[in-house]
Amino acid sequence: KTIAVVGCPFSGGQSKLGVDKGPIHLVEAGLITRLEELGWKVIFDGHHQFEEISTASDPPIGKLKNPRLVSSVCESVADVVGTHVRNGQLPVTLGGDHSLAMGTISGTLSSYPDACVIWIDAHADINTAETTSSGNIHGMPVSFLLGLGEKIPEYAWVKPLLRPERLVYIGLRDLDAGERRILRENNIKAFSMHEVDKYGIGRVMDMALDHVNPNRDLPIHLSFDVDALDPSVAPSTGTPVRGGLTFREGHYICEVIHETGLLVALDLMEVNPSLADPESVRQTVAVGCSLVCSALGETLL
Numbered sequence: 609k610t611i612a613v614v615g616c617p618f619s620g621g622q623s624k625l626g627v628d629k630g631p632i633h634l635v636e637a638g639l640i641t642r643l644e645e646l647g648w649k650v651i652f653d654g655h656h657q658f659e660e661i662s663t664a665s666d667p668p669i670g671k672l673k674n675p676r677l678v679s680s681v682c683e684s685v686a687d688v689v690g691t692h693v694r695n696g697q698l699p700v701t702l703g704g705d706h707s708l709a710m711g712t713i714s715g716t717l718s719s720y721p722d723a724c725v726i727w728i729d730a731h732a733d734i735n736t737a738e739t740t741s742s743g744n745i746h747g748m749p750v751s752f753l754l755g756l757g758e759k760i761p762e763y764a765w766v767k768p769l770l771r772p773e774r775l776v777y778i779g780l781r782d783l784d785a786g787e788r789r790i791l792r793e794n795n796i797k798a799f800s801m802h803e804v805d806k807y808g809i810g811r812v813m814d815m816a817l818d819h820v821n822p823n824r825d826l827p828i829h830l831s832f833d834v835d836a837l838d839p840s841v842a843p844s845t846g847t848p849v850r851g852g853l854t855f856r857e858g859h860y861i862c863e864v865i866h867e868t869g870l871l872v873a874l875d876l877m878e879v880n881p882s883l884a885d886p887e888s889v890r891q892t893v894a895v896g897c898s899l900v901c902s903a904l905g906e907t908l909l
């Protein structure tokens with residue numbers, strides 16, 4: 609099978625500079641060569657250049673920041689990812705901030721309507737226009753994918769293709785009040801760091817897959833926010849939160865998902881190479897590359 613690496617140098621879903629440089633750092637760390645060494649055919653049609661809509665013509669909608677820019681970029685990402693999936697390729701989207709998942713998951717679901725989504729993150733990214741306090745759209749993609757909250761005309765292209773029972777979170781530890789309510793009201797399965805501590809990552813993965821993929825017959829879209837990892841493991845990211853996944857727990861998640869043989873699309877998001885000292889940046893980029901390789905078949909033995 610062929611991997612399509614989709615570089616998405618995009619930062620409009622949040623307010624810290626630098627996350628748009630994530631893709632180039634991941635590629636320049638040798639990700640493509642490592643994937644080829646795993647036996648994959650890899651196509652990389654370059655980092656997508658997103659037209660910069662000037663903020664003058666993109667005033668906030670309610671609290672939402674850069675709303676038209678985020679919408680148009682995610683819509684084009686949905687088209688790119690959907691095309692790769694329809695061509696039988698496995699899209700590996702490199703972020704860029706996590707608002708991009710509105711596009712990647714829309715792309716996957718357009719071809720695999722029964723796909724389940726495994727969301728690895730310190731955050732739920734499920735705020736609606738009503739519940740967000742920051743207005744940063746990287747804290748909102750899941751609500752759009754589920755069709756929650758007031759409809760926003762600029763986001764009419766996002767079809768509510770994701771069903772709550774097809775979504776599971778691992779790594780949560782920093783939720784806004786509105787998000788806690790939304791998870792409860794929609795019965796969304798979430799394994800926070802408390803459950804990871806209580807059951808261990810092995811049982812958590814069994815339970816997570818049993819929930820969203822009980823017969824192990826549904827395609828999997830893995831959306832991995834590196835801030836799910838402990839900041840000591842992946843320091844150079846925009847919204848770090850203490851008490852995260854270890855290096856091994858992060859890799860175990862990816863290894864188990866590879867073992868299912870059901871992975872159809874992968875996002876590696878929120879690597880921001882400008883938020884730490886050079887060695888910490890290098891470490892964060894290296895962990896990102898390593899996670900992608902584990903999800904795509906790199907094993908320890």
Ligand SMILES: N[C@](CCCC[B-](O)(O)O)(CCN1CCCCC1)C(=O)O
Binds near residue numbers: 731744746783784
């Ligand atoms: N929930 C947050 C963080 C979103 C992180 C997005 B991710 O996971 O892609 O990195 C946090 C809002 N929070 C409100 C209280 C004060 C601190 C920030 C938000 O901005 O909505």
Ligand SMILES: [Mn+2]
Binds near residue numbers: 729746878
């Ligand atoms: Mn996220």
Ligand SMILES: [Mn+2]
Binds near residue numbers: 730731833836847
């Ligand atoms: Mn996060």
Ligand SMILES: [Mn+2]
Binds near residue numbers: 845846847848
């Ligand atoms: Mn983040």
